Amino acid sequence: MRATNPGGTSAANSATRFTYTSPLPPLTALSPNNGPVAGRNLVTITGTNFTGANSVAFGTNYAASGNCSSPTICTMKVPAGVIGMVDVRVHNPYGWSAPVAAGRYAYGPATITAVSPAGGPAAGGNKVTLTGTNLADTTAVTFGTGRNGTGLACTATSCTVTAPADTASTKVSVQAVNAAGTSPVDNRTQYTYGS
Template structure:
């Protein structure tokens, strides 16, 4: 308290009633600062100098309430200390100490009679936090020191840019984890399975590596470049886009983001085999299928691509030939009738390719080749296979 008056410079005593002040300092001839001793009721404060004793001024002792704590937030922190906590209660305005167990807080600030902010000192285990005021020491609230987490591994180490996949984090001291982040982005959700495992759902991200961080009341642990976002594959073409029902032929898939491919499928059937040539190309061996189109897709850690169409073709069938014979010198045309002739790529006349015209899926007109008199096989080749040969007979010129 501050005493103001005149003739105070030679003060030899300050009394609260008959009790000397706990201490006092003469600031000037007109001011003294003094620390009140313990007391009760209303007393007269006087100053004694060689010139005599001053008049008295009234000072009233008021009973200080015992502080009471109702909550502490957060109620856990790192063993290294430094956690800022907020204490809520009553009768806190005169606080002279905040203790975590028997250790004083690193620092504290009285915000109001109902709130104090304090910085936890280093410690271990669970301790009682108390506040001391002139009215006494409060009840204790539990504060738990948590060990710093250690993130050891992430599995899988890559996933789609769209996120949504589950990633398992392995390490130590994961209990009470408060956040998991991929780069700067929080996980969509996470579950603390045990003190050594967390299952987290990866958020969306951009292609490339990011750090993964686990935060607990004990601190944070970061594994740099622990998770790689992979772009979903994109297909633009399959060449050739048709093939036989038996499969076994090789097709080339073109697109982008193909380098991480883990599967190639024709409909729901996996390719017999595939090889990644580059980020833009995959060569795949087609599996067997049924007549008609199927969607071809590529799957990687980044997801499954858009589909491109591939069509399974039945082998061509030649039902009839007209005419069935002609001059050995050739030069005439022959009409083949059957099914699956539309995609004809070659007609073999006695094993030799000949020119042809596709009229429809059921008719092909071919040019007869010259050759020795006698029967010759004609077959049609399409991406679906080769037809069963039909016989055409070359007839020699008559001799007289």
């Protein structure tokens, strides 16, 4: 900023700079970032400029109910959707937030497209990497019925887990469990125990 009077205009310097910020409400996180197709679960949306927010959209569907309790937090009941990813956007008096990676929400359970390695020792204890979708909020990885891997660490597209023990020559299905349910089984989810 500079001031002008009959003697002239003040010089520009760093102490007189003024920064304009966007009044739109950017999103920085969703928790959880997935859920059932039927909706009705609560999601906490974190961001900024939520003051006066009057609507939240999950793709083309609007949240059934909820509120923005502060300038940085909104808690919303998710509307029904279809299996897949959608952008969550918040509307305040200045307009809609832009779609961002942190604002992606997945309808439906996780899916696993690869298990690597596809087998290991009967004693277990080896690291296994799962690749797929909707994996960020995975709460358990099962190896067959009743056996969970340990040391679970996940991102949106992969999980690493330590395999449990099982009987030699046993082939099991590996599945990821999250709030939306259990990932489906197909030939890409098989894990074989060696001797």
